[in-house]
Amino acid sequence: MSAIITTSTTQAPGTQAPGTDGPASPAPRFTSRLHRGPGRWVVLVLITLCALAVIAPFLLMLLNAFKSPSDYSSNGPLSLPTEIYTKGLTTYWEQVNYPQKLLNSIIISSAVAVAATVVSLLNAFALGIGRVRGRLWIVGLFLLANMLPQEALVYPLYFFAKQVGLYNTQLSVIIIFTVIQSAFGTYLLASVLGTFPRSVLEAAALDGASRWQTLWRVVFPITRPTLTVLVIFFFIWTWNEFFIPLVMLISNKTQTVPVALATLQGDRIMDAPTTNAGALISLIPCVIFFLIFQRTLTRGVMAGAEK
Amino acid sequence: MSSATLSRTDDASVPTGRLTSRRRREASYWTYFIPGAVLFTAVIGIPFFYNIYLSLTRWSGVGKPRFAGFHQYARLFADDVFWTSFRNSLAMVVAMVVVPTVIGLVLAAVLFDYLGRRFGAGVVSVLRATFYLPQILPVVVAGIVWGWVLRPDGAVNGLLEAVGLGSLGQDWLGDPGFAMPAVMLVLVWVQIGYPVVIFMAALGRVDPELYEAAELDGAGWWDRLRAITIPQIRPETYVVTLTCTIAALKVFAPIFALTRGGPENSTNVPSYFAYNTFFKKLDVGYGAAIATVLTLIIVVVAGVFMALQARAERRDER
Numbered sequence: 001m002s003a004i005i006t007t008s009t010t011q012a013p014g015t016q017a018p019g020t021d022g023p024a025s026p027a028p029r030f031t032s033r034l035h036r037g038p039g040r041w042v043v044l045v046l047i048t049l050c051a052l053a054v055i056a057p058f059l060l061m062l063l064n065a066f067k068s069p070s071d072y073s074s075n076g077p078l079s080l081p082t083e084i085y086t087k088g089l090t091t092y093w094e095q096v097n098y099p100q101k102l103l104n105s106i107i108i109s110s111a112v113a114v115a116a117t118v119v120s121l122l123n124a125f126a127l128g129i130g131r132v133r134g135r136l137w138i139v140g141l142f143l144l145a146n147m148l149p150q151e152a153l154v155y156p157l158y159f160f161a162k163q164v165g166l167y168n169t170q171l172s173v174i175i176i177f178t179v180i181q182s183a184f185g186t187y188l189l190a191s192v193l194g195t196f197p198r199s200v201l202e203a204a205a206l207d208g209a210s211r212w213q214t215l216w217r218v219v220f221p222i223t224r225p226t227l228t229v230l231v232i233f234f235f236i237w238t239w240n241e242f243f244i245p246l247v248m249l250i251s252n253k254t255q256t257v258p259v260a261l262a263t264l265q266g267d268r269i270m271d272a273p274t275t276n277a278g279a280l281i282s283l284i285p286c287v288i289f290f291l292i293f294q295r296t297l298t299r300g301v302m303a304g305a306e307k
Numbered sequence: 308m309s310s311a312t313l314s315r316t317d318d319a320s321v322p323t324g325r326l327t328s329r330r331r332r333e334a335s336y337w338t339y340f341i342p343g344a345v346l347f348t349a350v351i352g353i354p355f356f357y358n359i360y361l362s363l364t365r366w367s368g369v370g371k372p373r374f375a376g377f378h379q380y381a382r383l384f385a386d387d388v389f390w391t392s393f394r395n396s397l398a399m400v401v402a403m404v405v406v407p408t409v410i411g412l413v414l415a416a417v418l419f420d421y422l423g424r425r426f427g428a429g430v431v432s433v434l435r436a437t438f439y440l441p442q443i444l445p446v447v448v449a450g451i452v453w454g455w456v457l458r459p460d461g462a463v464n465g466l467l468e469a470v471g472l473g474s475l476g477q478d479w480l481g482d483p484g485f486a487m488p489a490v491m492l493v494l495v496w497v498q499i500g501y502p503v504v505i506f507m508a509a510l511g512r513v514d515p516e517l518y519e520a521a522e523l524d525g526a527g528w529w530d531r532l533r534a535i536t537i538p539q540i541r542p543e544t545y546v547v548t549l550t551c552t553i554a555a556l557k558v559f560a561p562i563f564a565l566t567r568g569g570p571e572n573s574t575n576v577p578s579y580f581a582y583n584t585f586f587k588k589l590d591v592g593y594g595a596a597i598a599t600v601l602t603l604i605i606v607v608v609a610g611v612f613m614a615l616q617a618r619a620e621r622r623d624e625r
Binding site for chain 1: 335336337339340342343346347349350351353354355357358361368414417418421422425426430434437438440441443444445446447448449450451452453454455456458460461462465466468469496499553556557559560563564577578581582585586591594595597598599601602605606609
């Protein structure tokens with residue numbers, strides 16, 4: 001469910017917010033003898049070493065992003081830079097026209113996040129609240145669509161996009177991911193709205209609200225925490241998407257941040273410092289999103305659970 | 308929508324007598340489904356079936372596809388690359404599902420039940436966030452960093468040299484014998500944070516008294532893991548293994564960034580194989596056949612998973 005959820009599908013492996021204190025450790029109100037002794041320190045050191053191994057590639061990247069090519073070839077990848085060398089960064093920045101790529105990624109991801117959430121909400125309104133006939137089949141279809149590998153759609157999409165003149169436009173990627181993300185969003189929201197309190201809907205109807213008004217004045221405000229989480233998920237998932245943007249976006253003007261990095265690396269023209277500098281500036285936006293979003297995410301997820 | 312207001316008190320379970328008003332009510336809800344249905348048909352429905360049609364043709368992408376029956380499928384089953392790529396899918400499942408789930412389970416249990424009690428939530432949060440870090444970036448960026456780390460003049464060989472083991476250095480991604488293990492290592496690194504975070508959240512809802520009672524009865528850490536932790540978080544284990552298995556069968560970006568399926572197809576996977584056949588070899592019918600088989604495998608695997616889960620739930624209820 002990655003693409004689907006993760007997973008990309010990669011999809012579900014999305015964006016749970018770890019930094020926050022979700023599962024608080026149980027209060028240590030009893031301290032048996034098992035809790036003392038040096039054993040725990042040994043385990044702590046071992047786990048910390050594992051954690052260091054996990055961040056080692058990031059540290060190495062940071063170290064080598066600021067190293068000159070000659071420094072790299074004479075002193076290798078592990079030494080500290082003899083001087084702070086920023087030409088790798090500026091080379092990459094200019095070579096790929098990074099601000100343009102950043103803008104492209106922001107446009108595509110924001111448009112998809114909003115459009116896919118709106119489509120999900122409309123679908124889920126019909127399925128979860130309208131309870132239209134055959135809704136179980138429809139939800140099942142969306143679930144199935146979530147699992148489809150993008151490879152099974154990519155050539156027809158590429159071919160049709162060429163026919164209608166959308167090839168190599170951001171609009172093509174926006175439309176495609178609006179649908180792919182809303183397949184997941186519909187599945188999720190339909191079940192959320194399926195439990196929407198009927199009494200609230202009846203009260204709205206008694207007050208003379210039309211369906212349209214009920215949707216925007218009643219359902220929308222109440223489900224907003226869940227919708228916020230969806231917007232964030234869709235934004236990040238779309239930002240990280242690679243396969244379809246790689247196929248659909250071939251020019252400098254349209255490519256996204258990850259695609260630009262991969263195609264440049266594919267040309268094998270980058271030395272080690274430029275590779276690392278490119279990777280570094282490509283992942284900075286994700287770290288920023290993560291820091292911005294993680295509180296909203298935890299709040300949103302909890303609000304959804306309290307219902 | 309004036310008719311909608313008239314029928315407002317209807318319920319989905321209205322008996323046949325009020326069928327007309329129910330129809331009208333449904334009609335007004337169907338209109339909300341139109342944009343989604345149109346988009347879905349255009350972007351998923353038609354391309355999906357068109358791809359199946361293409362798998363029954365010979366086509367280079369220009370001119371008209373020529374119908375070829377099951378020719379492409381016959382080719383597929385006789386193609387060593389196809390079998391290699393699906394064997395490599397099993398390696399992807401090991402690297403993205405089996406290993407991360409097992410290690411993630413142990414890590415989550417150690418962090419939560421063992422270290423959390425002694426060192427507090429702060430230390431545990433920092434460690435958890437660290438393990439999760441690889442999950443937040445585009446996997447292709449991770450692939451490129453690792454591609455450099457594993458290069459002949461990259462950090463791994465540099466490290467080996469620094470500790471006097473330079474003779475063990477390899478072209479890790481360029482040697483057919485080492486490329487797959489190296490790619491698997493990278494994927495474990497990418498995936499590990501996902502089960503850790505999910506499992507720790509799951510442990511948060513397990514009643515602490517269970518652990519206390521077990522401990523008072525003299526159960527060690529391992530006994531508690533086996534008797535409490537694993538059974539209690541089975542629903543999450545199911546979700547993690549299902550989503551990760553599907554992701555493993557579809558994996559593309561890390562292969563693209565690390566090895567492009569090479570050397571000698573030793574790291575080729577179905578999705579990359581299909582991509583290459585579509586867009587580099589311009590053998591569209593064949594690529595469509597690969598994609599169709601991949602789809603079929605994913606749907607079957609997911610179906611088996613769901614059936615097993617449903618059976619397990621029924622068993623629990625009894």
